[in-house]
Structure formats: C-alpha cells, structure tokens
Amino acid sequence: MDVEKTFDVHRIREDFPILKQVVNGKPLVYLDNAATSQKPQVVLDEMNRYYLEENSNIHRGVHFLSDKATQSYEAARKKIRNFINANDHREVIFVRGTTEGVNLVASSYARRFLKEGDEIIISAMEHHSNIVPWQMLRDEKGVKLRVIPMNDNGELLIDEYETMFTNRTKFVAIVHVSNALGTINPVKQMVNIAHRHDVPVLIDGAQAVPHMRIDVQDIDADFYTFSAHKMYGPTGVGILYGKRRLLEEMIPYQGGGDMIKSVTFEKTIYNDLPHKFEAGTPNIVGGVGFGATIDFINGIDFDAAIAHEEEVLGYATNVLSDIKRVRIIGTAREKASVLSFTIDGIHPHDIGTILDDDGIAIRTGHHCAQPVMIRFGIPATARASFAMYNTKEEVDVLAKGIHKVIEVLG
Amino acid sequence: MSALRELYQEVILDHNKSPRNFRKMEDATRTVEGYNPLCGDRYTVYVKFEDDMVKDVSFEGAGCAISKASASVMSAAVKGKTKAEAEALFAVFHKLVTGEPDPTQELDTLGKLAAFSGVSEFPARVKCAILAWHTLYAAMESNEEKVSTE
Known part of the structure; x- marks a missing residue:
C-alpha cells in the first residue's frame, strides 16, 4: 500500500506552525522528536482558550469557571483512558511525566511492599529515569536489581529474562521502546512471563505511545506511564496508568490538597482514586492540552501516520547505512522512530x-x-x-x- | 558555512587529528580527570611541576574535536610557564571563547589559542573548549582528582 495516498504528510505539516521556521538560513529539519515532539496549532489554541475562558482551580469551587475547568480537565482524563483502553478512568493518574510516573510507583508501591533481599528486574536499555528510582530504593531498602541483557542488535534476551525469576523477584520495570536504540520490546510477552511468577510489571511507554496504538489491557500491564510532550502534547504533564486493585493498595505519593477526603490533626482520610495520587493543584492547562492532543490524534488517520513513520525510518536506515564510516547503533528487527x-x-x-x-x-x-x-x-x-510530520x-x-x-x- | 569554518579552523582540525602530548605520564606530579557529563567528553590531564613551573603536561581521553584540540593546544601552550602565567592564559582564553570584549588587547597574546575564537558563536560548545583548562586548573589549585563541567 502506498501510505502517501492515505496520509498526506505535507497537509499534516501545516498543523505544526513551528516547522515553517528557518534556522541558520535553512528550513528547519526537526529530527529530535524522541526528546520532545512539536505541538499542533489545535493543542496550542485549546490551551490558550482554557486560559482565556475557563481558568480557575479545579475540584473545589462551586462557581461557574471552576466547574468548567474541572469538566475540561476530567474530560481529558476520559479521552486518555479511551486512547489507551484503560478499564476505568480512575486508573488514569495525571503526573508531571514519565519520570514522575516511575517514581510514584517506586515510592508508593515498591517501597511499601518490597523487603530487603527482594529483587527487581530492569533491562539493559533503560533510560536513567527507569534505573535511578530503583537504585534509590535499593540503597534505602536493600532490594536487589537484576538487569536483562541484550544482544549486539539491541534486542533483549527474552530467554535469559525468563530464567531470572526467583521466589524473591517482586517487580519488573521495563521500557517499551528504547529512546537510545529504537528497539520495540515484546512487552506483552514479557508481562505474561512475569505474571506466570505473580510479579507485577511497570512499562515506561514514553517513546512508544507516539508511534503505536497502546492497549494497556491487551498488554496486561500493571503500570504503564508516558508523557504528553513526546506525543505532540504540552510539557509538564503525563499519565501513570495502574490497575485499580494495585492502586487501591498503594499509599499516596505526596500529601496535600485534593488527595484527601478529610483532615484533622488526629487523622487524615485519603481521597478515592485517582485523586489519592494527585496532591496539590495540578498542571490543569497541561491536562486540557493533553486532551486536545488526543483529539488531534483521533482526528487523523493514526494508523496511516504510523505506517508513514515506519517508511521514513526504513528509508533513513537505508540511506545512512550506505554512507561509508556511518555505523547504526540499534539494529533490532522491531524498531520505532529512532x-x-x-x-x-x-x-x-x-x-x-x-x-x-x-x-x-x-x-x-x-x-x-x-549503560546503553x-x-x-x-x-x-x-x-x-x-515523527509523523517528517519526510523522506x-x-x-x-x-x-x-x-x-x-x-x-x- | 562561515561561522562553521571559524569554529573548525585548520589548527583545531590538525590538533584533533594529531593531538600533541597525547600520552600517559608515569611520573606526573598531579593527575586529574575532567568530565563533561553532557556529551561524555572525558580526559585525564597529567602535569609535572618543578617548583612553581609547569614542567610538562600531557593528556589522554576522548571527546569532540573542540575539546581534544583544546587540550592539545593547551598542553603545548602552558609547558614551561609558571602556574601564575598558565592561569593568566586561562583567564584570557576564557574571555576569547565566551566572547567577552577585549579592551586591553590581551587576546593578541594567545598565539595558537586564538584558533578557538569561533567558539564564542556556539554557546553550547564553550564547555568543550574549556574542559581541559578546568582540569589543568584543578591540578594546579586543588586536591581534587576529578572535575566536572556540570
């Protein structure tokens, strides 16, 4: 199939005003999307509209604006829930980004339930944000980190992974798509293996969500976390998805407003999900912008956009491979974007x-x-x-x- | 292209390809490692002092063309200078690469170091140019064994 027929990249580029920019006298060629993607006009407009028409604090005011703002913010949560096919919108927690999502789980789940000598499995291709929180826990509680090795193509050794489980293995934290190598890990299979040992799995989906359809129930992830800004949304907002049963057992991440039902100096009763994990005034405009981002993606032929990206990546791989002295790092069979x-x-x-x-x-x-x-x-x-707006x-x-x-x- | 040519001048390309004093020094008085965590540049600078004089300087390590050429040119420039002279040279070099004005025309004293004048147009590369100098400075002025640009 010729994807250009169903996906008009030049039309999509019109949605991203920054791409028209001239840098050092040359048209901008933006190929740093794994760091952060550009934002379409509709997302910028929606964030501006929010500030112009609805700005107020959420979940606490009886007045008109507060009600509007709360509705916009909560509508975004429901859009995101549908986008990742979570079972329940209460399983969708707003965080600052993927890094905070990992830290939240390390603090509120692993710190609570793991004991000295317990083991956490991570992989050799983790980003620092999915290494350091677990090392901090290791230093604090004496848990052990075990690292799934990879081959020279940058593929995890799944057979090795299977043998790493012991009766002390209590958690697995792995990246879905490697930001350094582009490898797509077989997370569904890896979750399945962990679940056979009754071990929950957190997936860092920061680099995956912009480039493929994610169904957290199909993957059967216990936790899945990602950032808006890598998928055409604003910075400073992201999502931690968690299975409700696990989230209910967990202790709050931070204390403050919005995460409580009642507070006296003797006793505090925590709020229900998802607010239990959302202390303080959140990044409201970020959440609203994230909702608009989901609308934007739903408004295009996302499958065709993904196919276009794959074609551009394949083309780039061929073109660069042909240049003498260039060595490609990360040659996994399944790759995305990088x-x-x-x-x-x-x-x-x-x-x-x-x-x-x-x-x-x-x-x-x-x-x-x-480590990579x-x-x-x-x-x-x-x-x-x-990203979807890049061309051959x-x-x-x-x-x-x-x-x-x-x-x-x- | 011109700003780029200003950055990658012949002297820099030459010292990058064939760095001078690029070796380990077994009898160094001070050995300090310099590291730029942003880009992973890492050099070990060896210095042999004789009283107050920088008798010999050498370095090892890996990094970008700017950082490697800078370490190479520096090693040649400070050899035989007193600590005070080497520090004064660093101060002038720092002005050069950060694009500070030079009312007293100190920059004329820089010799081959002047090849780094183009760096001031590339703020992201200033740290590359001064990594080796920071490391040398630590060797002269402190007891630290590692310095970092962050």
Whole structure:
C-alpha cells in the first residue's frame, strides 16, 4: 500500500506552525522528536482558550469557571483512558511525566511492599529515569536489581529474562521502546512471563505511545506511564496508568490538597482514586492540552501516520547505512522512530554542531542511557528521531549534512 | 558555512587529528580527570611541576574535536610557564571563547589559542573548549582528582 495516498504528510505539516521556521538560513529539519515532539496549532489554541475562558482551580469551587475547568480537565482524563483502553478512568493518574510516573510507583508501591533481599528486574536499555528510582530504593531498602541483557542488535534476551525469576523477584520495570536504540520490546510477552511468577510489571511507554496504538489491557500491564510532550502534547504533564486493585493498595505519593477526603490533626482520610495520587493543584492547562492532543490524534488517520513513520525510518536506515564510516547503533528487527548512529573518527557533538548549521536538529550525547552507551563501547551517539510530520526529503537533507560533516572534519 | 569554518579552523582540525602530548605520564606530579557529563567528553590531564613551573603536561581521553584540540593546544601552550602565567592564559582564553570584549588587547597574546575564537558563536560548545583548562586548573589549585563541567 502506498501510505502517501492515505496520509498526506505535507497537509499534516501545516498543523505544526513551528516547522515553517528557518534556522541558520535553512528550513528547519526537526529530527529530535524522541526528546520532545512539536505541538499542533489545535493543542496550542485549546490551551490558550482554557486560559482565556475557563481558568480557575479545579475540584473545589462551586462557581461557574471552576466547574468548567474541572469538566475540561476530567474530560481529558476520559479521552486518555479511551486512547489507551484503560478499564476505568480512575486508573488514569495525571503526573508531571514519565519520570514522575516511575517514581510514584517506586515510592508508593515498591517501597511499601518490597523487603530487603527482594529483587527487581530492569533491562539493559533503560533510560536513567527507569534505573535511578530503583537504585534509590535499593540503597534505602536493600532490594536487589537484576538487569536483562541484550544482544549486539539491541534486542533483549527474552530467554535469559525468563530464567531470572526467583521466589524473591517482586517487580519488573521495563521500557517499551528504547529512546537510545529504537528497539520495540515484546512487552506483552514479557508481562505474561512475569505474571506466570505473580510479579507485577511497570512499562515506561514514553517513546512508544507516539508511534503505536497502546492497549494497556491487551498488554496486561500493571503500570504503564508516558508523557504528553513526546506525543505532540504540552510539557509538564503525563499519565501513570495502574490497575485499580494495585492502586487501591498503594499509599499516596505526596500529601496535600485534593488527595484527601478529610483532615484533622488526629487523622487524615485519603481521597478515592485517582485523586489519592494527585496532591496539590495540578498542571490543569497541561491536562486540557493533553486532551486536545488526543483529539488531534483521533482526528487523523493514526494508523496511516504510523505506517508513514515506519517508511521514513526504513528509508533513513537505508540511506545512512550506505554512507561509508556511518555505523547504526540499534539494529533490532522491531524498531520505532529512532535512528542512532556514529561516524567513525568523528565525535557526535561535532556532528550535531555541523548539522545544526544546516538547520537540522538532532540529539547528540548519551541520551540519558549511559549503560546503553557502555554496552556498545561508545561514549555517545548522534540520534535522529522521527515523527509523523517528517519526510523522506528531510532524510535526504540529513544525509547531505552527514557528508558535509565528513568533509569538514575529515 | 562561515561561522562553521571559524569554529573548525585548520589548527583545531590538525590538533584533533594529531593531538600533541597525547600520552600517559608515569611520573606526573598531579593527575586529574575532567568530565563533561553532557556529551561524555572525558580526559585525564597529567602535569609535572618543578617548583612553581609547569614542567610538562600531557593528556589522554576522548571527546569532540573542540575539546581534544583544546587540550592539545593547551598542553603545548602552558609547558614551561609558571602556574601564575598558565592561569593568566586561562583567564584570557576564557574571555576569547565566551566572547567577552577585549579592551586591553590581551587576546593578541594567545598565539595558537586564538584558533578557538569561533567558539564564542556556539554557546553550547564553550564547555568543550574549556574542559581541559578546568582540569589543568584543578591540578594546579586543588586536591581534587576529578572535575566536572556540570
């Protein structure tokens, strides 16, 4: 099927005003979507509208505006619930982003239920945000971390993973799509394996949600967390999905307003889900913007957008593979969005600067995944990461830029 | 392209490809590791002092062209200088790469270090240019064994 017929990338680009920008005299080629994606006009408009017409605090006012704001915020929660197919909107908790989602589960679930000597399984391709919270817990409680290894293509060794479970294994925390390698992990299968050992699983979905349809019930994830800003929404807001049974057992993450039913100096009764985990005035406009983001995605042919992204990634992989001295880092069979690479003898930081001179935005560095860099024996990579609005023409500009890097630095 | 050519001047490309004093020094007086966590640049700077003089400097490690060339040019520039002279050179170099005005024309004293003038147009690269210098400074002025640009 020719995806360009059902998905008009040039039409979609019109929805993202920032893409018209000129950088260093060249049209912006934005290939840093794994860091954060750009935002469509409709999301910006909705956030502006909220501030112009509804701004007030939620869940507490009897007045008109507070009621409107609460409705908008809670409507967003329900849209997100439908988008990820959660069973119940009370299982959808607003957080600041994926990092906070992981920290919430580490604090409110793992700290409560895990004991010294218990084991947590993570993977070799985790982002720092799905390593450090568990290390903090290790240092505090004496739990152990076990790491699923990966092969040279950047694929987790699922057979090894299966053998890692012991009667002390109490939690699994894994990334759905690697931000450094692009690998799509077989999370449904991995959850199934963990559940055979009665172990709950948290999935870091930050890089997955923008690039594939997520059904948390189909995956059977116990926790699934992601950020709005990587999926065309605003920064500072994200979601922790959790199964209701687990969320009910957990202790609150932070204390404050909105997360209580009643407070006296003797006793506090916590609020029901999801508010039990949402202390204080939240990022209301972020939530409303997130709702608009879901509307935007639902308003396009998302499956065709995904197919288009796959085509662009495949094209980029071929084009860059053909350039002498370029090495692609992360060659898993199942990949999404991310193309990490190095150029023999040239440091990624220099690649980034020279590409920027041509208006090409990529990420260079360790991508907050230093263990991945160590695994591949490199200090850093250059990373192009694609979104639905990227084109093959932009890949050609990138390839031309890489030739220029080699020409300038020799 | 011109700002880019200003950044990657011949001197820098040459010192990146063939860094001077790029070796371990077994009898160093001070050995300090410098690290830029942002981009993973990591260098070990070896210094041999004789009284107040920087008798010898060498370095090892890996990083971008700017950081490696800077370490190389620095090693050649400070060899044989007193600590005070080396520090004064660092101060002038710092002004150069951060684009501070130079009313007293100190920059004329920089020699090959002047090749880093283009860095001031690239704020994200200033840390690359001064990583080795920070490391050298730590070797001269403190007891630390590691420095970080963050």
